Amino acid sequence: MARPERKTVRDVRKGNRGMLLRTLYFGGARSRHELTGLTGLSAATISTMTGDLLSEKILMEAGQVESDGGRPRVLLRVNPVYAYVIGVDVAETHVRVELFDLEMKEKARVDYTLRPSHHDIELVARRILAGIDVVLADGQVTSEQVLGVGIGVPGIVERGSADTLIHAKTFGWDGVPLGALMRAGTSLPVFIDNGAKTMGQAELWFGAGRGADHAVIVLIGSGVGATVVADGLAVRGTSNSAGEWGHTKIEMNGRLCRCGSRGCLEAYIGAEGLLARAGVPTQTTDWPSALGRVLDAGGDVVRETVTYLGTGLANLINMLNPERILIGGWAGLMIGERHLDEIRVVVGENSLTQPYNATSIVLGELGPDAVAMGAATLVLEEFLDTSAPLRLSAVS
């Protein structure tokens, strides 16, 4: 019963402005005339609004197109260097900070390796803050030109009213206030979310999920997670921990999972569980190449993996009726590249006809590097929604 907020006339402008910006952002350069059709707004409104956006330098002209016999159309586009966004990927082995322009072209990047023992939150925060300074310097961008910083972290991100806390067992983080630590070190707006979700967001906006209103983006690495998108929006749940697909039970009294429970999907299709089932020692090996060998060898373990994965996806289809399912994550891509057709067959056998026929199952396009990009997307989303002008340079 999420009741809507009070609205005033100014909200109308904000909403329409956001819509126009989104059309130009995702639809590419268009003339004012075309925009009337695409947005449903009148020519008058388009004129005044693009006028505003041009003088704010959020839009720019992008050449002309002749229009047989009449005045040529002036194309408008989002100015990719109006502002920049920063995305951060906090993973087990590294902290990566990337600077993007508005078109999500990478302008600079810096990596810090993390020793397995050193997941101290304050160290991580220091690395991020240092990384921000580095990419700004490398990219020759001032802090005032940056709309914000998005951070993808492992574990559950609890967005309390007061502060966002992070719970990540594997990092030894239990209610860690990363948001507060960031705000202490930078004045940039900070957005934090689970890394699997930021990757899902990236696939949804720029990868194989483009244009889908109902989708599930499934992430299979050593762990297993999912991003659920319903009506174009990510489903977050009441404490922002929706999407824990990996710990969904697929077998009663099944294999022991590292979460302590039994029969979790992750224990079968997660890279660690898969390798363990194949008898590969999971301590020292290079996981990706080990997994490659297991998959190429074939046999029962691989067949079972396909069955478990397909059944898990079938459950998602029955429950959520998505129009598209994306398989991502390094392990997911390795399995999918080799066995997508067989997976589709298993899914078909285990889901209802109606929703199965409405779904297409495809591989992710962005690869495992998209966590930082997805995190930056959180900032971009805010910008497109509010199209808030930059804090200082609004007047210039």
Next chain:
Amino acid sequence: MARPERKTVRDVRKGNRGMLLRTLYFGGARSRHELTGLTGLSAATISTMTGDLLSEKILMEAGQVESDGGRPRVLLRVNPVYAYVIGVDVAETHVRVELFDLEMKEKARVDYTLRPSHHDIELVARRILAGIDVVLADGQVTSEQVLGVGIGVPGIVERGSADTLIHAKTFGWDGVPLGALMRAGTSLPVFIDNGAKTMGQAELWFGAGRGADHAVIVLIGSGVGATVVADGLAVRGTSNSAGEWGHTKIEMNGRLCRCGSRGCLEAYIGAEGLLARAGVPTQTTDWPSALGRVLDAGGDVVRETVTYLGTGLANLINMLNPERILIGGWAGLMIGERHLDEIRVVVGENSLTQPYNATSIVLGELGPDAVAMGAATLVLEEFLDTSAPLRLSAVS
């Protein structure tokens, strides 16, 4: 990426009016002064808006309350007899048509029994149309006073752009155009949805789900279904068939389900599957009392049922992170009344700590009769959103 629609100043009014109406509908009688606080709107706007609604007779005055020392507050409330809504429950054994006022008080009802062989769609449509006339006559309400008809049907309701089609295997319905048949027989607006979902809607609005923004309403009868609510809205999926929880696989190579697949949750916790597992012949017996005997007898079958149900709910919690889970349906209520505490324990063992602690698991309040009421709620929802005045009597 559900892009927002173009908005104009009039949409602002529509939205705010809807919000005001909802606050009065769910919050009970309030004074104009209180409404300013509850809606966030200014006193001026509240004044003009309530003025409109009063003269349209959508609102009415509801007495005064003294306010120490000053002018007394005049209470306003939704006028329960401003208009009426009709709800229809199409089930295996009967078609039920009910007339409600705006407060969802039943004003009239009529039942038609359906012989198992007679699920001919045209017969059902004729029964519904006849039922509408009967309840209008019984309730002494004219057709002009009715906002619309909501219909809850079994199976999958496909809301195509052209027409809504219904697929219900057990009825032998495969793409049946109930919407078109209704429009041929009545000029009232018609809303059709799956019966499990209308019941979920009823629980969400008027039952144990009141006020929950993220909830799952689980329906266990002979079949098993679920309504997923995220951010206050039902998740429908891309072809409106989300929520098929019953055919989610909980066991690889498990029991054969009537859907043809193996290991479906429904095969374990659905009434039919449960009775079969207990060795009760499912042909002629009176299911509810048979189920009562099985449950009271206890033993392995009951313990297993609790385990399967609890695990299934745990999966929902991990995946969707709801703040509340409602167990409904006649069989669900029977199981829940006897074993809710044990179910909670199983759920706790099979779900992640964080989301488990955020969820409360409760029984439905409305009983299995709520399908028609939920269907009528579809009409009510439309009314509260648009607060469209009645088609003819708007001027009066």
Next chain:
DNA sequence: ACCCTTTTGTTCACGCATTGAACTAACATG
């Protein structure tokens, strides 16, 4: 050169929305 046609883009009066401030209404108290 000049005018006409076509298409694109802008300006402006109008209607409709919310709002704060000034104002009126309705009570209790002494």
Next chain:
DNA sequence: CATGTTAGTTCAATGCGTGAACAAAAGGGT
């Protein structure tokens, strides 16, 4: 009956989208 207090209304100001009139920028024909 005057005063204080709270509730509710009215009105000018401001903001927004829109249609209609208007301006701009081309090509084509004479």
